[in-house]
Amino acid sequence: MLGPSLRDREFRLISGIVYDRCRLNLHKGKKALVQSRLSKRLRSLGIENFREYLDYVQENDAEFSIMLDCLTTNYTGFYREPQHFEFLTEVVFPQLDLAEQERIRFWSAGCSSGEEAYSVAIEMKKGLSDIEKKDTLILATDISTRMLDVARTGVYEKDRLANCPPDVLRSFFAHFGPEKGVLYRVRPEVAGLVRFRHLNLVGPWPMKRPFDVIFCRNVMIYFDKATRRELVHRFWEALKPGGILIVGHCESLASIEHAFEFLSPTIYMKRTDARS
Ligand SMILES: C[S@@+](CC[C@H](N)C(=O)[O-])C[C@H]1O[C@@H](n2cnc3c(N)ncnc32)[C@H](O)[C@@H]1O
Incomplete structure (x- = not known):
C-alpha cells in the first residue's frame, strides 16, 4: 500500500527541523527514505497527511525523538569493529x-x-x-x-551476542527470563x-x-x-x-x-x- 505523499515543501520542513535540532543532514536524495519510514509512523498514529504530522511534531518533543529514531539507524553490536x-x-x-x-x-x-x-x-x-x-x-x-x-x-537476545567470545559470554552475562538460552543480561x-x-x-x-x-x-x-x-x-x-x-x-x-x-x-x- 502506498503511504501518504510527501510534498517537497514538507520534506524541506522536516529536514530543516532535523538539521536545526541535531545537525542531521537529510539531503534531497533522502526524500524517498523519509517518506517510507515516516509513512509507517503516520499510519500508527492515525494521521492522514504530512502537513498534519508536521504540526504534531512541532508541538510535541517526544514525537521529535520518535521521528528521529525512524530516520536514523541505530545499528550496533558487541565487539563491532574488533x-x-x-x-x-x-x-x-x-x-x-x-x-x-x-x-x-x-x-x-x-x-x-x-x-x-x-x-x-x-x-x-x-x-x-x-x-x-x-x-x-x-x-x-x-x-x-x-x-x-x-x-x-x-x-539482549542471544543472536545479538554472536560476536562475544564464549569465555566472555560465560563470565560477563547471565541468563535472563524464564526460558533458558533466549535472553542474556550483562x-x-x-x-x-x-x-x-x-x-x-x-x-x-x-x-x-x-x-x-x-x-x-x-x-x-x-x-x-x-x-x-x-x-x-x-x-x-x-x-x-x-x-x-x-x-x-x-x-x-x-x-x-x-x-x-x-x-x-x-x-x-x-x-x-x-x-x-
Ligand atoms: C549507527 S549508531 C552507532 C552506534 C555505535 N556507536 C556503533 O558504532 O555501533 C548511531 C547512533 O548515533 C545516534 N545519534 C545520531 N545523531 C546524534 C546526535 N546528534 N547526538 C547524539 N547521538 C546521535 C543515533 O541515535 C544512533 O544511536
Whole structure:
C-alpha cells in the first residue's frame, strides 16, 4: 500500500527541523527514505497527511525523538569493529596501568542500545589491573531515549551476542527470563562501570573533566562536513593530552582539519604535549 505523499515543501520542513535540532543532514536524495519510514509512523498514529504530522511534531518533543529514531539507524553490536577493542587491550590499558592512573574516564558518544559501552566495560574488566580499586567509568550517551531505555536494561537476545567470545559470554552475562538460552543480561559488575545519559552531540556538553578515550563510531556519517569538523574539535578539547579518539570505519578524519595525531586508520591521539 502506498503511504501518504510527501510534498517537497514538507520534506524541506522536516529536514530543516532535523538539521536545526541535531545537525542531521537529510539531503534531497533522502526524500524517498523519509517518506517510507515516516509513512509507517503516520499510519500508527492515525494521521492522514504530512502537513498534519508536521504540526504534531512541532508541538510535541517526544514525537521529535520518535521521528528521529525512524530516520536514523541505530545499528550496533558487541565487539563491532574488533580491532578497536584489541587496541584497548594492547595499547591503552597497559599505558593506563603503567601510569597508575586512579581516575579513568571513557566516553561512548552515540552509544545506541549500549553494546559498544558494555564491550568496552568487559574489556576493562579483563585488561585493567586492580580495576576495583580505581575510579573507572564509561559515560555512554545518545540522542535516542528509546535506545537508551534498551541500553539501561542490559538485556539482549542471544543472536545479538554472536560476536562475544564464549569465555566472555560465560563470565560477563547471565541468563535472563524464564526460558533458558533466549535472553542474556550483562552482569552487574559490568553494568556498574557504565552510565547512560541522554545527550545531543551538537548541543551543550555538561561534562567538565577530560576523558582518556572517546569512541564516536558510526555517528558522524550523518553530519555535514562543518558539523563533523566542529565535533572533532570539541572531542579534542574534551580529551586529556595523550587521549584517544576512535571513529568508525567509514569515518576517516582525512578530509577535515584537526590537531590529532594519526595512530592508525580510525584511531587518533591528542598529543601528550598539547595544552589541556
Ligand atoms: C549507527 S549508531 C552507532 C552506534 C555505535 N556507536 C556503533 O558504532 O555501533 C548511531 C547512533 O548515533 C545516534 N545519534 C545520531 N545523531 C546524534 C546526535 N546528534 N547526538 C547524539 N547521538 C546521535 C543515533 O541515535 C544512533 O544511536
